[in-house]
Amino acid sequence: MKNRVINPNVSVDCVVFGFDTQSLKVLLIEQKAVEGMSGHQALPGDLVLNDESLDDAAARVLKELTGIEGIFLRQFHAFGDPNRVKQVQDLDWLKSYRDQPEARVITIGYYALVKMDEFQTEASSFAERVFWQDIHEIPELAFDHNSIMQRALDRLREEFENRQVGFELLPEKFTLSQLQSLYEAIEDRELDKRNFRKKVLKEKLVTALDEKQTGVVHKPARLYKLNLEVRSKSPVHGSFVTVKF
Template identity: 55%
Template structure:
């Protein structure tokens, strides 16, 4: 055994997933609603996440945990950051919860966060395991989360925004067919600021990342908008050329 207890290697490693979704209005995030503790605490939300196994690597763990807790599979997942503050599991409400689900609630746990972008309408979140209840929450309305998950969320959002300047990953949040207005609103939702409609469309057109389909919206009480799809080939071409100015 090690000589000093500072180095007794009794560490846990977890992954936490920040799952962004878009409902054509606001940027949302998928959270686990935890049972309120003994006290009449307000409702309490946490990111989907869990300890990793010893025989899987980090990406595998993130995919597994996500599947186990939400049913999501084969989705875009990007590593975000590592969090390892000593006090990250020391809040009272969190400790009670840990005691109910962990063999070693006192274990010091370092977490690796991932973020993901999904089409909010394309899947049916299936709570399981200790994720008793899954809910989508608008990111902008979240003020706190369990553990240090609020920090993790903000970090992920920051990474997402930076990434969006370099890669057009936002398309992951949309269904296969979408309108330019939806795409426009998506960028505004992620970036948290307004973008001029004409300038947005001009740049999108120049990038040549979308293809106009011969199909329109139906049943809307106004001029129906045209559907588009993502142009994978052109995207690949741009990336191979080293192009990386996808920002607004």
């Protein structure tokens, strides 16, 4: 055991999901540029400090990007492929930030759910620029971040179905059209409007409010809020009918 090398490099990478009432978004960063090369696009993340837990490290990363605390955050997978940071362009970038750029790094993946209209993204110690990207238009990312993002999306879809995780993306008051758009965005499929509304109202997943939309050019729609008691008991979308064309 004395001759074996102990590798202490552990990081966290965060897949931050947002919803703009129509489509699912992911928060990406542009890494700080180094001399002779531009920064790569990547998921937000950082090495874990010696005096912090994994959860605290992920929360720190998100606070730097959003300025807020208490974001829904869930650990979903560990990524330990020995070759996950072996690409030449990734190593070139790491040389400017680490004494041992080729050292193996094990990263812990977290996914977060945020309301996009509740904060302004901002640059941080590890990001030159922060921006939202449509889930269907994700570019090639640094390291193995495309794989991490896909694994997070798979987990979000699984937990949305089983536990109703995902409603954190909606405003407190929403229309049934916005709710349907959320289901369609996460599940990546179209749902029949009539059947969707019938099922949601039958299961009492939402409570109708005596309020309607304001500031819209079309006919204002009624607003609803989530019925937290019903939500915790039963998922409702398993039998929704997919629209066929």
